Amino acid sequence: MNYWIVTTISTVGYGDFSPTTVASRLVIIVFIFGGIIFFGNETTMVTAIFNAANQGLGSYKPMSQNRGHILIVGRGCSRLSSMIQTFLLETLDLEYWGGDASEVPELVFLSDVEYDPDLRAFVLHSFVERVRAKVHFLRGDVMLPRDLQRVKI
Secondary structure, eight states: OHHHHHHHHTTOOOOSOOOOSHHHHHHHHHHHHHHHHHHHHHHHHHHHHHHHHHTTOSOOOOSOSSSOEEEEESGGGGSOOHHHHHHHHHHTOTTTTTTOGGGSOEEEEEESSOOOHHHHHHHHHHSOHHHHTTEEEEEOOTTSHHHHHHTTO
């Protein structure tokens, strides 16, 4: 009876074949619970990775190995100011780069404080996707070697 309850609740289903002995049913129950625990842990780990990346705790991965990138550091780069806005508009101007998004340099922001939502919104709404993808926001300290490794310096 327990085998049928576990199989039904776990939505594994009965399939064309089902165990007939008590021992084989117990083994299947152990496998079902093991699978539930395993996939629960894996889901938690994947969620943690996405959350870390969204908080700027990931690493910069260059889109092209042949081109360098521009690193913008300091607390001033964490908020939208007229200077940052002008810098972004001029640096990421597709017309300047001949309309070729592959020529636009990648920008990596590194700040030890939380980024201003207005800065992220400006990047999101001011540039097309293929240019927007070249802007990376990372949290860290320019004085720490591990953070410099994360930004490929």
